[in-house]
Amino acid sequence: MNSLRIARAALRVRPVAMRIPVQRRGYAEAVPDKIKLSLSLPHQSIYKSQSVIQVNIPAVSGEMGVLANHVPSIEQLKPGVVEIIEESGSSKQYFLSGGFAIVQPDSSMSINAVEGFPLEDFSADAVRAQIAEAQKVASGSGSEQDIAEAKIELEVLETLQAVLK
Amino acid sequence: MTFAWKAAGITYNRYLAVASRVVRRSLKEEKRLAAEPRGESEVRFAKWSNGKPGEPKHLAEANAQDTITRAGGA
Numbered sequence: 748m749n750s751l752r753i754a755r756a757a758l759r760v761r762p763v764a765m766r767i768p769v770q771r772r773g774y775a776e777a778v779p780d781k782i783k784l785s786l787s788l789p790h791q792s793i794y795k796s797q798s799v800i801q802v803n804i805p806a807v808s809g810e811m812g813v814l815a816n817h818v819p820s821i822e823q824l825k826p827g828v829v830e831i832i833e834e835s836g837s838s839k840q841y842f843l844s845g846g847f848a849i850v851q852p853d854s855s856m857s858i859n860a861v862e863g864f865p866l867e868d869f870s871a872d873a874v875r876a877q878i879a880e881a882q883k884v885a886s887g888s889g890s891e892q893d894i895a896e897a898k899i900e901l902e903v904l905e906t907l908q909a910v911l912k
Numbered sequence: 913m914t915f916a917w918k919a920a921g922i923t924y925n926r927y928l929a930v931a932s933r934v935v936r937r938s939l940k941e942e943k944r945l946a947a948e949p950r951g952e953s954e955v956r957f958a959k960w961s962n963g964k965p966g967e968p969k970h971l972a973e974a975n976a977q978d979t980i981t982r983a984g985g986a
Contacts, residue, residue: 790950826931844932861932862947870940877937892979895920899927900934907938 780815783855784831786841788863793841794831802856803830804848815854822848826903828866828910829858840866842907871911878904921983926975 781798802813805827826845832838846860881904884897917927929951936947955971 826935842935844935845928861928862935862950864935864939864943864947868940868943869938870944873940873944874938877934881934890980891920891983892922892976895917895922896930899917899922899930903931903934904938907935 782813782815786858788860793863799831799833801832813850813856817850819852820850824848827906842866866910869907869911874904874907874911921979
């Protein structure tokens with residue numbers, strides 16, 4: 748009888764003891780569902796270690812979404828749209844000219860690109876005019892290098908035209 | 913992963929420069945004027961031998977020449 752009472756007391760004590768580690772939660776563990784994003788260009792930092800919820804990137808190996816605790820990885824980016832879902836839930840889109848995205852083990856992410864602008868900065872007319880010009884060069888009788896460069900331009904312009912619609 | 917432009921001797925660096933140039937040219941007038949000077953380069957170099965400088969060359973022109981050689985060699 749006496750031993751039973753002790754056992755019951757132990758049962759009552761344990762839940763309290765289990766709650767203690769939960770109360771000692773550090774700041775880093777308090778926000779485990781965010782990515783610290785740095786989006787940098789040679790001339791400007793668009794994001795500087797800012798907490799965001801999700802980042803969608805146009806990797807060469809395919810479109811991918813990155814959340815917190817993603818596997819560390821290095822991805823080459825195609826020229827295309829990076830979508831960032833911010834803490835407030837609103838999403839921002841930037842067209843990057845190509846670069847690299849690096850996901851670190853501590854849920855921080857760096858994206859490096861040469862040029863990056865929000866979609867509203869682009870002119871659909873300028874894109875259309877350049878497509879016509881690049882197509883002329885690509886199918887013309889220029890040097891191998893001129894044709895290859897025109898094809899790179901076409902790839903970028905066609906992606907731009909698709910996202911501007 | 914192989915890219916078509918590699919066969920023409922174009923480097924990744926040049927690929928990015930071409931892609932970025934076309935992105936800058938696609939901007940609205942005001943933004944484009946501010947961004948376009950970023951694509952320009954005036955770098956010149958000279959190779960020194962026996963304590964004397966050689967003929968100064970534009971880096972961009974020398975790189976274009978290299979691209980052609982690479983395409984022929986590859």
